[in-house]
Amino acid sequence: MRRAAVAAITAACALPAAQAAPDSDCSLLSRRLPRLTAASCEAAALIPSGAHSVKGFPLYQRDVPARTAADAATEPKPTPRILVVGGVHGDELSSSALVFHWIGMAAASPAEIAWRFVPALNPDGLLQARPSRTNANGVDLNRNFPTPDWATEAQKWWVDRTRKDPNRWPGKAALSEPEARFLVETIDRWKPDLVVSVHAPYGLLDFDGPSAPPRRIGRLILDRLGVFPGSLGSYGGLHKGMPVVTIELPSAAYTPTDAEMRSMWTDLLRWAGQHLAVER
Ligand SMILES: [Zn+2]
Numbered sequence: 001m002r003r004a005a006v007a008a009i010t011a012a013c014a015l016p017a018a019q020a021a022p023d024s025d026c027s028l029l030s031r032r033l034p035r036l037t038a039a040s041c042e043a044a045a046l047i048p049s050g051a052h053s054v055k056g057f058p059l060y061q062r063d064v065p066a067r068t069a070a071d072a073a074t075e076p077k078p079t080p081r082i083l084v085v086g087g088v089h090g091d092e093l094s095s096s097a098l099v100f101h102w103i104g105m106a107a108a109s110p111a112e113i114a115w116r117f118v119p120a121l122n123p124d125g126l127l128q129a130r131p132s133r134t135n136a137n138g139v140d141l142n143r144n145f146p147t148p149d150w151a152t153e154a155q156k157w158w159v160d161r162t163r164k165d166p167n168r169w170p171g172k173a174a175l176s177e178p179e180a181r182f183l184v185e186t187i188d189r190w191k192p193d194l195v196v197s198v199h200a201p202y203g204l205l206d207f208d209g210p211s212a213p214p215r216r217i218g219r220l221i222l223d224r225l226g227v228f229p230g231s232l233g234s235y236g237g238l239h240k241g242m243p244v245v246t247i248e249l250p251s252a253a254y255t256p257t258d259a260e261m262r263s264m265w266t267d268l269l270r271w272a273g274q275h276l277a278v279e280r
Contacts, residue, residue, distance in 0.1 A: 051182035054136035090125020143170035145235035153229035203250035208237020218264035
């Protein structure tokens with residue numbers, strides 16, 4: 001008995017500091033996400049960021065570094081950084097699944113881009129019995145980002161424009177939610193040159209920011225949705241001057257085909273290669 005207890009403590013102490021996502025979390029995620037196997041989730045090798053959702057689920061991320069230059073003698077060019085976020089809204093299941101598949105594509109063929117993937121920003125909404133758009137506090141995370149107009153406009157917009165739609169509550173204050181705080185801290189510390197935020201189900205492409213927008217990614221065509229107080233596009237693209245591509249997949253429940261996901265990935269890489277100016 002005592003020997004078993006000592007062995008358990010020794011095993012616990014031997015765990016590395018930044019361990020990968022436990023298989024049990026991949027089991028939960030893959031059972032919920034369309035066209036994502038537990039093996040694909042485990043292959044994504046997610047790492048806990050250290051931040052957690054309202055209910056304490058780890059907010060996972062995965063970095064895929066840029067390809068190293070073949071010719072070490074040439075002056076290294078600054079590498080663009082792209083942050084890809086899925087599952088901001090927990091009921092947009094396909095958006096999380098797509099990000100998992102893109103992790104596999106990025107890892108299989110590294111580009112001259114440094115990637116950070118956050119496949120499920122709102123795990124509480126995603127994993128509850130009936131997935132919800134909002135987080136466990138009933139907040140629409142995509143209305144909780146600290147845009148300069150938040151204090152005057154976010155609540156007003158919710159009352160006047162949504163008629164107090166409970167799925168679009170911006171929260172009591174900007175950044176009241178740990179999931180939104182985690183993303184803003186990631187942006188502040190990691191300083192991405194582009195944020196790609198994946199949603200569903202409007203089947204289009206939206207863009208906020210200073211550079212020329214992509215006209216199409218896969219089958220999705222640029223069609224701007226407008227500006228919302230507290231949204232990530234408004235915060236990043238308009239306030240921080242950091243381009244935000246918002247991908248709206250055509251279905252929340254069905255993940256695109258492998259061919260479509262690859263076509264979107266290729267188009268994103270091509271556009272990023274042409275349009276991301278890096279000054280670091
Ligand atoms: Zn959404």
